[in-house]
Structures are given as structure tokens and as C-alpha cells.
Amino acid sequence: MDRLKGYGKILFFVGIPLVPLLAFWFIPMFVSLWLSTTDWDYISPEFNHVMLENYQTILTSGNFYAALKNTAFFSVMTVIPTIIFGLVFAALLKKVMKGSTLFKSLLFSPWITPMVAMSIVWTWIFQPDVGLLNQILGWFHLPQPSWLTDSNTAMWAIIIVTIWKNAGWAMLFYADALSKIPNELYEVGKMEGTSWWQNSKYITIPLVSPTTLFLVIISLIDAIQAYDQIQVMTQGGPAGSTRTLLYLYYQMAFEQFNMGQATALSTIIVILTGVLAFLLFYTSKKWVHY
């Protein structure tokens, strides 16, 4: 009887949180897996089972590989600078402006501002003729690209906005990680006469490595899922230069109403994300020190 009671308790406590998880996560996931084997057009009640045809179409289309390339480029170019800026800002915050909350909040404020609102503001900044950025570049007699309307620079513009938004967020995590490094370790360094670079290489970077792993994984997933800024600023253009995998998915599903292919693509994105996260965790044994 007691044992039954125990099981009942477990079922009760595990069951309640499991309900929303099932309703909004597991079931939709299986439904979309099933959808990805159909040719449903999002509207009509009829559809056919096409098995793996959707996957075949995607994996052989040039659009997919172009978007994959864009996603990879976007991810690398946003994740690495976000990490570097975050660490540099946190180190500056610790050294130069000891715990300045004002500076901290200023750097963090982009992260709490909605991406959509920020993207609209940045669209104005990137405006080629009267935008702030080209004005400033003009003062220094630097080239003034057309930013969002040029397929060579549009991706860079999106990258800049994304880094700008995320660096302050990364800084906050690094600020905490840095504050946990015992000062004695730097004193050991001082006794031996370590340079600034040696301090970073032997002490700071290894000791914040768990934070780095966390930030890399979260911002990588964030990069793969980037949508708002692309939707507001370029809609995947010009000439597909800012079309990432997720944006391609959006266009397939809600512009072309090709739900079957779109869900197949989303499945591929999920698998890709999973593989990347696994790889990161796997290799982290070599460079993350707990």
C-alpha cells in the first residue's frame, strides 16, 4: 500500500509538468515528423503520403545548401565575436570601472529590447543615404556600402545587429565567472611576472571555460534560430544572401505553403542543432575545466 502511495506521488508530481510538455512539445514534434512525409499545402483537407520525397527534394536543392552556408557563416560570425566582446567587456568592467552598474546596464540593455524594435531602428541606421552609420563612415572618408540592399553587405549588417544585441548578455555571464576566479591565482602570476597575455592564457580563459561552453551552445542555437532581424531588415534578400535555414523554412511554410517540405526542413534543422550541441559537449572535455 505504501509503495503504491509512493508511486502515486511520483506520478502526481511528474505528471503535472508532463502535460504541457506532451501537449506542446512531444505531440507536435511527432505530428510534424509525420507531416514531413506528406505533401500538405497548409489549407486543403487532402494530402498524400510521399514518404521521404520531401527530404530528397531538400537535400538535392541548391537553395538548401545556399541557406546552410548562410547559416554557418552567420553562426560563426556572430558566436565568436559575441564571446570575445562579452569577455573583453566583462574584463574591462572588472578592471577599469569596478562594478559600474550603469555601464553594465547600458551594455545589457540591447538584450532586453525586443529584436523587432531594434531591427527597425537599425534599418534606419543602415539606410545608405541618410543613415547614421554611413554618415559616420563619411566623416572618416571610408567607403559607404548600401548595407541592406547590397547582397555583399546585407549579411554583415544582420551580423552586426546580432552581435550588438548579444554581447552585453554574454558580458553578464562572464562578469560573474570572472568574479569567481580567486585573486590569489593572479597573485601567483604576479610573483612569477606574468604578462597580461599570459594571465589571460593561463588563468582567465581556462577558468571561465565552462561559461564559454554555455555561451557558445546557447548563442549557437540562437544563431540557428535567428528570424526576427532577418524578417524585419531583409526578408532573406537581397538575392537570398541573408536567407538562413530557418528563414528558408518560414518561406517554404508560410509563403509557398509547402508544409510537407517545410517540416522536413525543420526536422533537418533540429537534427543539425542536436549534432552540433553533441559535438560541442564531446570536444569540451579537452578545453573546458570545471
Next chain:
Amino acid sequence: MKKISLKNITKQYDTNQEKILENFNLDIYDKEFIVLVGPSGCGKSTTLRMIAGLESITSGELSINEQVMNDVPSKDRGIAMVFQNYALFPHLTVFDNIAFGLKIRKEDKKVIKERVEETAAKLGLTNYLKRKPKDLSGGQRQRVALGRAIVRNTNIFLMDEPLSNLDAKLRIQMREEIIQLHNQLGTTTVYVTHDQTEAMTMASRIVVLKDGAIQQVGTPHEVYMHPANMFVASFIGSPTINFLTVKVTSHALKIDEQKIVEMPLDNSTPNEIIIGVRPEDIELVSEPDAIKLTIHRVEMMGADKYVYGEIMGQKLTVRVHNELDIQSKQHLHIKLNPRKVHLFEKETGKAIETFVKDTVVV
């Protein structure tokens, strides 16, 4: 030979803040084991950190090996330091931790390997070289921290409460090991602790500090037998020394007209003074007219018993042999030996030098 010399050293973090250390003067000689001891906030760690070059010196002169070192960077002072919390790099192996300084100084790889292995052998760490600090016990970590100092081949060691994180048993063992290393390597060591037992057992000379000022410098025997003031007397020795406020008459010291101890003192002695008597220096007697101690509490310490009580309203602790049965008693009769009574001025707490105190038969 003077190894380290501190002349009128003063430390102040901010001009309007209190001075951490004022007019600190100390000469440390070759191969000495100097222990700086005092309660927290007395300036002992600050002093050590100034010698190390981790803190700037506000005024005064620091010389090491007869050279002024005030503005010389830590790495060029020819010293090695052992930190309180070991300060090991958690991501490096024992080998790399010990080798850290040599690597930074760009020593040859072969030399590094040789020196690290030799040091590890000295400390019994040979089998642990590939481990990370988290896989070591507290004592082993402490040894690695010592190894990092030894491998540098310097002859001045600074140690900042290196044993405070170890449990009591290990502390005694490491105490022994540090002393052995000190003798074996022929180094000059400056050791900071708040533990008077460590100071007494390890030091060749003790420096007792309080509120940024030196209270007394001397061998463990000197500071124990001839404390310069009440602070030193109470800080050194366990259980703590007893202080009694007494009246001075021509031939004896009295509390409320009862004679406490016979002691002919000259006329310059103030009327009221404080005497210090160590709990182990109190004799038990059977004469009923001796001083009567009312027992409050008895602590069994193993070899000894500590008897806490009072005489004429003043608290007194007596250390007695464990075989003495006092559990059933309410009173004890005691006698003070005039040779073992320390006299202090009531106002300043300073020791009063008397003829009785000078000669102690060892």
C-alpha cells in the same frame, strides 16, 4: 647576515583611512624562521604581502639581501610565496602547477622536467604529478603549493597561513614537514599565522603584532617567559594566562587584604597593578589558610584538567594533572610562585621589570 630588513614601514590604503601598519621595524637574518603572529586585522598578512611586492609600501624602506626593494617587481625580489588557499591552478596537473613559474620564466624544458621531478620527490608527490588539484587531498595540495615555491630555487620563502585549511592532525604533520624543509633547504622563511601554537612550535623568532604595531619580537621561550605586555601574555600560551588586579604593599601583593603572593617590590611600583599567572604555574596546596579557589567548571583535556574558578571575585584557571580527583570538590587551595608571576602596569598593560622575574631556573 641581514636577509630582509624593514625600516619604518608604514602602510595606509587611503590618506584619510587608518594606518594598517605604522613604523614597522624588523631585521630578519639568514636562515631564520620568523613567524608573524597576531589576531586578524593586525597587519601580519599586509606585512608579508609588502615583502612579496603584492602591496605597495606607503613609506619606509624594504631591503632584501641588502638591496632596497620598494619598487622592484615581485618576480625580481628573489622570493617564493605559499598562499593560504594553496592558489593552485585547477585546470593544470600537479606537474604543470609546480612548473608554472619556470615556464613563465622560459626555462629550458629539460631543466623544468628535472627540477619538477626532483621537487616532487622531495615532497612525496612523484606518483601524483599527472593529477589535477581536485583529485588531491588537502595535505597533498599544500605540498604542491610548497613545491611551487621550492622549485624556484630561491632562498626566501613567504608563507601566508599555509596550514589554516587543514584539519588538526594534518596541520601538526605539515608543521613538521615545513620545518624540515626549511632546515634542509637552508632558506629564510617568513611565516604568517594567527595560531599561537604554530608560532611557538615553528619559529626561531616570533613577532607578535596587534593593530599594526609590533608588540614583541623574541624567541618562543622569550615571548612565553617574558611577555612584553598583557597582550603578548594573553595571546601566547594555552589555556590563556590569568590576570588578577592586585594591591601592592611593601612585602606582598594583595586582593582585599588577603595576601596573594609574597613579593618585595621597590617604591616605584604603582599601588595597583595587574599580575599574570599561567594556569600551569599555579601550585595546589593543602594548607587551609592558602588562597581558596571556588571551582565553577572542570574540563578534561587528556593529560591535564583545566579547572575554571574564581578567587575573591576574580576569574582564575588552573591546569592540573588528570589524575587529580576534583570532580567531587567545590574548592581548591592554591599558591602562587613569585618567580612565575608576571607584573603589568594597570594603565598601559606594559610589563614591569623586577628582580624576581629575571632569573628563571631551567
